[in-house]
Each structure stands twice: as structure tokens, then as C-alpha cells.
Amino acid sequence: MTEREILLKRVQVCDFALNDVALFLDTHPDDQAAIAHYKKYMELRKRAVAEYEENFGPLTKESYDGGARWIWVDGPWPWQKEASV
């Protein structure tokens, strides 16, 4: 796997864990163990996303860094071959 694939998979794994814990918290809103687990993976996801975007550009449009250029268009478009991992 390329470095881009590895970093992207970390983001995907954290997203998946967060989604699963969120489903549990929907029915157990006061479960402290689940809330702690969610907080932990929220931090891990933030770090994974920051590491990916530092090397390979924004993952979403919301990742705009406030600069003078709209860097979103610098990455491959979804239909381009380079976009598929």
C-alpha cells in the first residue's frame, strides 16, 4: 500500500469506529465507557486527518485552510484515475 492509502485507511478506520460507537450511544446516551471511547477516537481521527491533509491535500471542502487559493481544486477530481485509492 502506498503512503496515501495507509493514511487514508487510518481515517476510514477511525470514522468506522466512531460511527459504530455513535450507534451504541444512540440507545445508551449515559454510558460513560462508550463516551470515553468516542472521545478517544475523535482525537485519533483528528490526528489522522491532519496527517493526511498535510501530505496529500484536503479531504473535504471544509478543510479549506483560509489561504488565498482554493486548494480544493488542486487534488484529482472524483472521476479521475488518481482519485481512486
Place this chain on the structure above:
Amino acid sequence: MEKNKSGMYLEAESVRNSGWSMGEYHSPGYYPSQPEPMPVQTPARELGPELMPTPAPQQRAEVHTTPAPQQRADAWTTPAPQQRAETRTAPVPQQRAETRTAPVPQQRAEVHTMPAPQQRAATWTTPAKCQRPDTQPMPAPHQRPDTQPMPAPSLCAGMVPGMCYVPIQEFQDVYEPEEGFSRGTIFAELDYPFMGKGECRNDRA
């Protein structure tokens, strides 16, 4: 340009062999919204002498014995079938009336005899699993007064009949995120093997 049997134009052979072909297409200026005249000549005997080959209502009433309109006349002011027959002068395809023999509705009612609701309630009994040993069997729903609450069976304490209950899940036995990602869930309690067709990738026993 050559045409096929139904009168539609065919592409030139060079176009058909080019690998990009639309197959049969209509003549230039054809728009799908406009109906094309039928190129095929339907035999006269199938269409009948008139454009409306439907049998007259009188003949239809003889074959399918629908309820008399007099019953409905009190609620609706629809004209009786006999009146309608006078305005329509469609010819009768005798062949169809003779060949079709639809069953009479009365005959159908005799075949399917739904039991009256009272009869069904008399046979309703409380499931044995939830029967209370020290009291009378649970009365049928329609016999129970609205003011009395439904008694809960002792074996299913706290549970209401007709409601589904799912055991509560605890936050335990959580996979590592990479393993949960590959198995489809981070909860080991919810990690069930796939029993359907095709390759099963779950190694858990």
C-alpha cells in the same frame, strides 16, 4: 434506405458494422411523442366490423352476474345497465360471449366461506407459555372491558403482550479499530457469521 418487416428504417450496412449502431430507427423527423401509424394491417376478422369490438353491457351482464344495480341506486344515482345499453350500439362478438364462461359471484361466495368474527374469538386461547397457573386464562381481547388493564402473565413479568423485547447491549468486548473495520463491527457480541450464499470471510466459530 431499406426497411424491416414492421416498416422501420434500418441503418446502412456500413454503420451497422462500425461498432456504433442504434439498430433500427425511425424515419427522419420522427419524434417518440408522436404516434406512428401502424404499418401492419390487422386482419379484418380480429378487429370486427366496428372500431369498438366490446360487447354490449347487456351481454356482459349475462355472463358476469354482478349485483343488481337497484341495490346501489339508493346510495348512488348511476343509471341502470339497461339504460346504458340503449345508448350504446356496439356490435356483439358472439364468438367471445360463447367462449367465455366466467363463474357466477354466488358460486364464489360458496367456495370461500370466511368464519364470522364471533366464531374466531371463541377459539382464541392464551398461549401456554404465558398462562398464569393461579388465575383464569386471559380473556379474549374483544371481551375485555376497556377500563381494566391487561394482566401480565407471571412467566413474562413486566412484559406486555404484542411488544418485542431485545436484550440490552453492554459496552464490552470491543475490537481494535482495524479489526472492527475488517469484520464490520467493533462489538464482538454483534459479530455473527454470515450464513448466506457465497464466500464467508468470517473466521469466528
